[in-house]
Amino acid sequence: MAEAKNGTRVLWGAGSARPLRAHWMLHELELSYDSRPIRSRSGETLTPEYTRLNPSQKIPTLQDGDFVLSESAAIVNYLATAYGASKNLCPPAAVMERARYDQWCFFAMMELDANTLYIIRRHEDLKEIYGEAPNALQTARECFAKQARAAAERLAATGPFVLGERFTGADILLTTCLAGALRRKIELPGALHDYLQRTTARAAYQRAVAANTPRSSADRKFAAPR
Numbered sequence: 001m002a003e004a005k006n007g008t009r010v011l012w013g014a015g016s017a018r019p020l021r022a023h024w025m026l027h028e029l030e031l032s033y034d035s036r037p038i039r040s041r042s043g044e045t046l047t048p049e050y051t052r053l054n055p056s057q058k059i060p061t062l063q064d065g066d067f068v069l070s071e072s073a074a075i076v077n078y079l080a081t082a083y084g085a086s087k088n089l090c091p092p093a094a095v096m097e098r099a100r101y102d103q104w105c106f107f108a109m110m111e112l113d114a115n116t117l118y119i120i121r122r123h124e125d126l127k128e129i130y131g132e133a134p135n136a137l138q139t140a141r142e143c144f145a146k147q148a149r150a151a152a153e154r155l156a157a158t159g160p161f162v163l164g165e166r167f168t169g170a171d172i173l174l175t176t177c178l179a180g181a182l183r184r185k186i187e188l189p190g191a192l193h194d195y196l197q198r199t200t201a202r203a204a205y206q207r208a209v210a211a212n213t214p215r216s217s218a219d220r221k222f223a224a225p226r
């Protein structure tokens, strides 16, 4: 199960929250892979070779043999579905639990990532590229805080993880968004701090963070445990 479907498994991307999601799922599943730690805005996503794989010129991109996939949430869910049956990291389709899982995934990707965090990233961290937009920035911060309160309320009803007792791919998406908010000094409800402590204490998370910040070429090849 740990081998790629058709040859080598390669993950492109490192250095930020979105590639981290894919590294994390690969490590949860203990899958072997080669890492190509290209970074955003380094020019490395603009090469013809990479553009053929991902015309959006963004990271991450997964090559699983000859299957190529972009979008961090799609990669997390694909890996969990293709290789994670025994670990149950993504509920099977056509059940209410899967719908609940999807609700959390889309919530994290839209309400927390695209609608708010990405706006903050662009107009705060990268304002020299994207320009200043104080009103958009303030609204994004307020919206994130409001949606974080909603997440805390929902979590109180299910906890310790978003689907209850078991950790899933939706926890990877939620955790990486909440961690991004903390880095940007957005206040989170106490329950979300407790939640983050639970999810980031996982060994696979620690390994994924190391893979996402490679220090040498030794950090670029991951073998499945025997």
Ligand SMILES: N[C@@H](CCC(=O)N[C@@H](CS)C(=O)NCC(=O)O)C(=O)O
Pocket (backbone or CB within 6 Å): 016, 017, 018, 019, 040, 041, 045, 057, 058, 059, 060, 070, 071, 072, 073
């Ligand atoms: N929706 C995409 C977003 C990917 C994305 O924006 N990646 C950033 C790095 S975290 C990137 O590649 N930025 C380069 C750029 O915008 O040119 C996903 O979740 O995979």
